[in-house]
Amino acid sequence: MTSKLIKDYFRTDKLPHIWCPGCGHGIMMRSVAQAIHNLGLDKDKVCIVSGIGCSSRAPGYMDFNTLHTTHGRALAFATGVKLARPELEVMVITGDGDCAAIGGNHLIHAARRNINITTIVFNNNIYGMTGGQYSPTTPTNEFGTTAPYGNIDKSFDIPELAGAAGATYTARGTAYHAKQLTKIVENGIKNKGFSLIEGISICPTYYGRKNRKGSIVDMMNWLKDNALDIKVASKLPEEKVKGKFLIGEFKNVTEPEYTEEYMKIIERFQKER
Amino acid sequence: MSRNNVDLRIKEELCKGCRICVEFCPKKVLIMKNEKVKIDDIEKCIKCGLCELRCPDYAIYLGGNDNEKQ
Secondary structure, X not given: OOOHHHHHHEOHHHOOXXXXXXXXXXXXXXXXXXXXXXXXXXXXXXXXXXXXXOHHHHHHHEOOEEEEOOOOOHHHXXXXXXXXXXXXEEEEEEEHHHHHHHOHHHHHHHHHHOOOEEEEEEEOOEEOXXXXXXXXXXXXXXXXXXXXXXXOOOOOOHXXXXXXXXXXXXXXXEOOOHHHHHHHHHHHHHOOOOEEEEEEOOOHHHHHHHOOOOOHHHHXXXXXXXXXXXXXXXXXOHHHHOOOEEEEEEEEOOOOOHHHHHHHHHHHHHHHO | OOHHHEEEEXXXXXXXXXXXXXXXXXXXXXXXXXXXXXXXXXXXXXOOOHHHHHOOOOOEEEEEHHHHOO
């Protein structure tokens, strides 16, 4: 026996999942399922695609049409699914490395096309599955197994990157703010176009240990104390916003959607024939 | 969901002992025992569901008539 949400939307015979104790991914996977439930979508009309990494294990546990693909290519496969079956609600669950490093090019071009795919990035700031190498979202001067003297790279702001490339909906949530994450995933699914939602996760095993972030609860408290809603931030003086990261909705606009434009061309030529 | 019809349930085999539910319970209903979550004082529980919301392993939830019936 388990809760109705888990029983209805998860492959319960696959639980417990492989994620480490305290991993934020489990919380965010639940938020995604809750968002799908809240919108009342038909399970058979939802397709969840993932690449490789800790985050990409998620569709294995979720009871929808699921696709576990090659590293970084989740968006490429998802684009294929969406064009072949435009009636499906296609979602991608990906990680920070999968999305912004190996699949960085797929990300910017999917965003540029504004194809109706909802992408949820489980960002744990590190490559967890392969042993804690630094990723494109590891903050400057922090440590990874491949950055033993500190990371000298600047980190990516994934929602800003996707928004600049043309995504019509971008937002950020955290594993601590699980209810808000559900809400923004709902809005992302409702948006007709490319939606990118970044969920800040916690990785107590690699990122936490390498950077002395304390216990699982300390890391959750860090999310609670350092996340600032964009609506609140706009009313605060600059010194109170400094050093915090923003959560909430960053961009929500309407633009022509790729599969619709594609179908219009097919229709036009069929009429002319 | 009517709150009167639900009660707190634990699925111990799924618990990995991360302590998130114990620490973020607003009424301090839960404790850790042998690296598994246990209910310490159910009388204090207000059935807010924050433990269920933040459990990464789906090991604790508000069960009962409406939430569990299939």
